[in-house]
Amino acid sequence: MGWVNIIIQGGLLGGLYALFAIGLALSFGIMRLVNIAHGDFIVLSAFVAMIVSAGLGISAIASLAVVIPAMFALGYLLQRGILNLTLGSDILPPLLVTFGISVIIQNLLLEGFGADIQRLHAGAIETESVILPGGIAVGVFPLLVFVLAVVCIAGLQFVFYRTGLGRAFRAASDDPDTAELMGVDKRHIYALAMGVAMAFTALAGVLFAIRTTFEPSSGPIRLIYAFEAVIIGGLGSFWGTLVGGMILGIAQAIGAALSPTWQILAGHIAFLVVLIVKPSGLFPRTRD
Amino acid sequence: MAFLLELEQVTKSFGALKATDGLSLSVAEGEALAVIGPNGAGKSTMFNLVTGDTRPDEGRIRFAGEDISAMAPHARSRLGIGRTYQIPHPFAKMTVFENLLVGAIFGAGQTERESYDTCAEVLDLVGLLARANAPAGSLTLLQRKRLELARALALRPRLLLLDEIAGGLTEHECNELVETIRTIHTRGTTIVWVEHIVHALVSIASRLIVINFGRKLAEGDPREVMADPRVREVYLGISA
Numbered sequence: 386m387g388w389v390n391i392i393i394q395g396g397l398l399g400g401l402y403a404l405f406a407i408g409l410a411l412s413f414g415i416m417r418l419v420n421i422a423h424g425d426f427i428v429l430s431a432f433v434a435m436i437v438s439a440g441l442g443i444s445a446i447a448s449l450a451v452v453i454p455a456m457f458a459l460g461y462l463l464q465r466g467i468l469n470l471t472l473g474s475d476i477l478p479p480l481l482v483t484f485g486i487s488v489i490i491q492n493l494l495l496e497g498f499g500a501d502i503q504r505l506h507a508g509a510i511e512t513e514s515v516i517l518p519g520g521i522a523v524g525v526f527p528l529l530v531f532v533l534a535v536v537c538i539a540g541l542q543f544v545f546y547r548t549g550l551g552r553a554f555r556a557a558s559d560d561p562d563t564a565e566l567m568g569v570d571k572r573h574i575y576a577l578a579m580g581v582a583m584a585f586t587a588l589a590g591v592l593f594a595i596r597t598t599f600e601p602s603s604g605p606i607r608l609i610y611a612f613e614a615v616i617i618g619g620l621g622s623f624w625g626t627l628v629g630g631m632i633l634g635i636a637q638a639i640g641a642a643l644s645p646t647w648q649i650l651a652g653h654i655a656f657l658v659v660l661i662v663k664p665s666g667l668f669p670r671t672r673d
Numbered sequence: 674m675a676f677l678l679e680l681e682q683v684t685k686s687f688g689a690l691k692a693t694d695g696l697s698l699s700v701a702e703g704e705a706l707a708v709i710g711p712n713g714a715g716k717s718t719m720f721n722l723v724t725g726d727t728r729p730d731e732g733r734i735r736f737a738g739e740d741i742s743a744m745a746p747h748a749r750s751r752l753g754i755g756r757t758y759q760i761p762h763p764f765a766k767m768t769v770f771e772n773l774l775v776g777a778i779f780g781a782g783q784t785e786r787e788s789y790d791t792c793a794e795v796l797d798l799v800g801l802l803a804r805a806n807a808p809a810g811s812l813t814l815l816q817r818k819r820l821e822l823a824r825a826l827a828l829r830p831r832l833l834l835l836d837e838i839a840g841g842l843t844e845h846e847c848n849e850l851v852e853t854i855r856t857i858h859t860r861g862t863t864i865v866w867v868e869h870i871v872h873a874l875v876s877i878a879s880r881l882i883v884i885n886f887g888r889k890l891a892e893g894d895p896r897e898v899m900a901d902p903r904v905r906e907v908y909l910g911i912s913a
Contacts, residue, residue: 549778549785552767556775559764565746566724566756568780568828670766 387642390521395638397523399614399631400531401596404589405607406614406626407537408582414621415558415578416464416472418479422487424608426583429490430456430590431599432498434505445505445595453587460583464576472575487604494601505594530592534630537585538623545623554578613656619666628667632659676735677702677832677863678723683732684887685718692718694887695732700832705864707878707895709871709908715887716867717759720834724756725749736832750780755830759837761817765810769801769820772809776827783829792827799823799853815846822850826857833857835866839873847873871899883908 405427412418420426430452437448463486471478513525545551556564557574565571593599593607610633617632618625633652640651659667678700685693692715700706710716721727723734725746734742741749755776764772770792777788796802799819804812809820818838825833835854839847851873858864858877868874874881874895881895883904890907891898898904 549774549788552771552775553779555767555771556764559766560762562726562746563758563762563764563824564775566750567776567824568747568750568778568782569775570745570747570779 388639389519391638391642392635393517393521393523394527395635396631397527397531397634398638399627399629399634400527400534401589401592402610402614402630402633403534403627404530404537404585404592404630405611406618406630407541407623408586408589409608409611410615410620410623410626411541411578411582411585413615415554416468416479416575417476417558418468418472418579419476419483420582421480421483421608422490422604423483423586423611424604424606425487425490425494426456426586426604427590427593427607428494428599428601428604430587431503431505431594432494432601433587434591434594435503438505444507445591446507446510449588449591452591453584456583456587457580460586461576461580463583464579465572468579469572469575491601491604498601500600500602502598502600503594504598505591507595511595526596530596533588533592534627537588538627541623550577610652613652616666617656617659619669621670622666622668625666625668625670675702675738676700677704677737678865679733679735680719680722681733681735683719683722683729683734685715685722685727685729691715691887693722693729696884696887696889697732698882698889698892700863700865702831703861703863704880705858705866705878707874707881708865708867708884709869709874709881710884710890711908714884716884717836718887719884720756720836720865720867723749723834724754747779750776750828751782753828753831754834755780755825755828755832756834757818757821757825757836757838759840761821763809763812763817763820763824765808767809768806769796769809769812769823770805772820772824773827776824777829780828788827791829795823795826798826798856800849815842818842818850819853822853826862830862832863832865835864835868837868838866839868839870851876871895875899 409420409423412420433455434445434448434452437451438445468479471482510526514522515525516522545554553569553574557569557571561571613633614626614629618629632655636655637648637652641648676699680696680698683693683696708716722729725744729742733740736752773792773795774788777783777791783791796805799822801816801819801823804816812820822838839850855877866874878895881898882892883890883898885907891901891904
């Protein structure tokens with residue numbers, strides 16, 4: 386029973402990791418852009434939510450109504466103004482530029498907010514729980530995060546495979562020059578993709594900051610989790626990132642149950658095992 | 674006569690090589706123009722200049738009277754310039770039908786509903802309807818060539834640029850493709866066709882231009898131009 390509980394809690398945590406991973410998967414999948422600053426954008430979103438909820442006197446969850454559009458706009462402008470210029474046959478420039486952005490965000494946050502540990506508050510939902518058949522108590526909030534992750538991925542899957550915009554995303558990913566010849570404005574589509582990636586990043590950042598504490602330097606480790614979830618799941622597969630996130634979460638939960646010092650390490654070990662056994666990830670997309 | 678496409682003294686250099694060298698040509702609305710020339714004569718560069726893949730160093734390009742020399746490629750395709758590549762460039766991971774939808778929606782500016790009809794009609798015309806839901810990457814060479822043509826047609830182009838679309842096909846396949854292109858032309862699409870297979874060109878084009886070293890060497894009725902000794906020497910390597 387104890388292990389079932391651990392696996393359920395870990396799996397639910399995987400929903401949050403999947404949300405971390407979606408933004409990264411989108412920017413890599415569509416633009417072949419590895420966004421080193423991804424983790425810092427997660428943390429930035431949390432700080433923006435902190436300001437918005439304090440300023441407007443609303444809960445952190447309600448602040449999403451402001452934070453998500455704001456991060457979408459930031460993503461669009463960042464891609465249009467800077468990142469589009471770094472894309473080409475060489476993958477190094479976007480790496481260097483996003484690494485620079487990562488350093489800038491961390492330092493600006495440190496300058497603005499100091500190194501204090503912060504936390505967002507969402508009210509009673511943080512501590513509520515439901516009892517599953519079998520007597521296992523599950524937090525309402527982790528359950529909500531997991532359900533949100535599933536809904537987000539289902540939504541993305543629909544947009545990608547059933548709408549014109551999704552086809553433009555896939556076309557621009559497959560062959561940007563031919564996409565241009567077909568009337569697709571590559572720069573605009575890339576900027577939209579980064580906007581969407583940032584919107585998911587904002588959601589992930591706020592949920593993360595309600596669940597646990599954060600500080601200006603919390604970004605890089607979130608980036609690693611996001612990377613691991615994407616790679617375990619297989620590049621290009623949204624459902625794969627959910628499974629990747631869950632494997633990571635479950636491994637961490639099992640590690641933590643064995644010994645508190647094993648929590649993080651167990652996640653990395655699970656990642657390495659998948660990488661060795663199946664280097665392309667569990668669900669690499671061959672068709673899309 | 675109203676010209677749909679005009680190139681005016683267009684020069685494009687790659688290092689010391691002048692791919693096009695003060696090239697001028699005009700294509701009338703509804704015309705089928707054939708372009709031939711040895712490898713490296715500047716034919717593909719000419720297409721790249723028209724679609725916006727490359728920008729001219731000098732000169733102007735006009736489409737339907739509008740100067741498009743500095744316009745982005747996606748904006749040109751929205752004006753109605755469709756192009757096929759010599760080596761087909763499908764979106765390999767998307768289905769055949771989806772390949773076309775992109776052009777119909779973003780190029781021709783159609784709604785999702787309109788685009789479905791357009792794409793089905795185009796696939797029927799090029800004979801790929803049965804493969805509509807196949808991933809583009811799984812097609813044979815002939816099917817890829819047909820998809821290449823269909824992709825360009827999904828834009829509902831006013832001008833269709835065909836870059837060696839018949840190359841690598843058997844005689845029979847080539848004849849079939851020529852008939853498809855003839856249908857497209859008779860329905861009113863203006864065509865500029867670069868090809869090495871001259872008899873395919875001559876059966877459709879009313880005018881032939883020979884390009885060599887980025888310049889126009891000869892121009893006129895296809896049969897007369899092919900009989901020109903200068904053309905025979907340059908193009909066929911037969912000295913007069």
